[in-house]
Amino acid sequence: MKATVLHAPGDIRVDELPDPAIVAPTDALVRITPACVCGSDLWPYRGINDVPEPARIGHEFVGLVEEVGTEVTTVRPGDFVVAPFMYSDNTCPHCRAGIQSACATGGFWGGTDRDGRRVDGGQGEYARVPLADGTLVATSEVPSDDLVPSLLALSDVMGTGWHAAVAAGVQRGDTVVVVGDGAVGLCGVLSAAQLGAGRIVAMSRHASRQAIARRFGATDVVAERGDDAVAAVTELTDGVGADAVLECVGTGEAMTTAIRVARPGATVGYVGVPHGVELPVRAMFSRNVGVAGGVAPVREYLPMLRDLVLAGDIDPGVVFDLEVPLAEVAEAYAAMDERRAIKSLIRT
């Protein structure tokens, strides 16, 4: 099969790799259609994370089940399925507590499973899915093409934005600030709106992203950064600060801003993988600002979010503003790296 391999920072290629096959009775074989590129794929692409050897990459896909192992009971050949960005058994204590991203037997696409077997990346023609029952979520019928991007968005960015909103404790009527206008931040806006936020302040300086934020429910946009952004939110909230804050970037500046705009007693829900973040514990303590979040347990939210998409209540797929065939995956990465695209969909 053809699949994406990151050979070195900036050197992303489509290679010919062995076709995957069922190897464990809990596996499923999925034909990917389509996949996409994540903001976190850019960390190794940019060389911020090491790339010691060529690595399979990609962890967001939907597809059609081709074959299942003998122990798989919840998905069947022909089913349309959404894969979360991690696989999980969904039965261990951490999964049962709703933190499938800490699954005792789960792991990341592109790594190795607990039996030492290669796990496929998510940007290729096929993937062997370990622990298929605990990982995949099927729709009752194959969805129409127009719904596919929104279902694909559930594999990571929508579930991650939702996790930020849940971790931040968004309540009905709250004033919510969302730091970050990438796909996750925009999905955070959509999540806060679904949870009933009364006012949603999107921090964004890009017109196209501001437009999506407003479509998703943002009532205010703050284009400033740093001190000016804090001042703007302070003014918008009559000096009080936000009831809940979603930090959807992962940089030190974003986290600092997030904590500063939180009102005393509020929680910053953070889902951006921290790079250079130092938490200001004394300031957090003196103002009773908490931080919660982490690697999103997308599998936990997937059935509910699938139903919202199928009911037409949410349309997170609008974050895809570039679509390329697998052969042109390099452009999918370059466009996001250069911020020409919010999020790239890859036709496999």
Place this chain on the structure above:
Amino acid sequence: MKATVLHAPGDIRVDELPDPAIVAPTDALVRITPACVCGSDLWPYRGINDVPEPARIGHEFVGLVEEVGTEVTTVRPGDFVVAPFMYSDNTCPHCRAGIQSACATGGFWGGTDRDGRRVDGGQGEYARVPLADGTLVATSEVPSDDLVPSLLALSDVMGTGWHAAVAAGVQRGDTVVVVGDGAVGLCGVLSAAQLGAGRIVAMSRHASRQAIARRFGATDVVAERGDDAVAAVTELTDGVGADAVLECVGTGEAMTTAIRVARPGATVGYVGVPHGVELPVRAMFSRNVGVAGGVAPVREYLPMLRDLVLAGDIDPGVVFDLEVPLAEVAEAYAAMDERRAIKSLIRT
């Protein structure tokens, strides 16, 4: 009046100071009976916090109202009152949100109020109480002597332990770990028990404190520290970790232990003033362990905790294991500093 003054690290004295009087219409004048010493008083006493000049000290007291300003409506002369460790208006947005410790017009005992007037410390014969309606909580009648220590404990340690449990999100049936066997940690155990925790692991290596922890509801005691403590909790929880963790010390080691024993998705409720704490954001992120808490809004919890004490449901006053007259306040400090006493009560 006689009142305690910290002249320099280790040099605590009872000085003759001017008698306080009502100066604002929202003031009350309270005859203190009795006061006590807080673990946080030891930071300047030990010279860990600077003592640039002699400073009034103490922030925990109960007493009898002697006189009130013309605008005070909720307490009257003769009332027995509990003072939280900060004064607050209880009407600003932060107070209304339950974070009176961030009150827009409130502040600390021993400092200066927003009009630049000296505010008395809490370890003396009298105190002028600013914003009396928003600060003091009265009992319907003067309580019997045996209840006074438990009501005094509400001025800080019990409300602070309660805040740790609330911030940690303790739910009925939870397995809760409490790091710290000082008065706050012990009150954290009591709070977790009141909130319905199913199992409470107290970390303590002192027999007298272990005994109080068990009296307050601890089901298990872990005497180890560091890696061994983490291993002990891991074994007690079948490898899963604690559902909620209360960090009631404020040192880096205590926070590290607290975060490590938390199960994925759990929150560390922290109320120890951070000294040398660095939050391990990457580890927190990868395991979805949050931190929440800070300066406890004791005023928020006081009416409810008062009722629990008066009903005989909680008896936090057992944390007082030393009682001295005001003239011997130096011994009250020394005994806590040398860990000969858990908490010292000062008869004024």
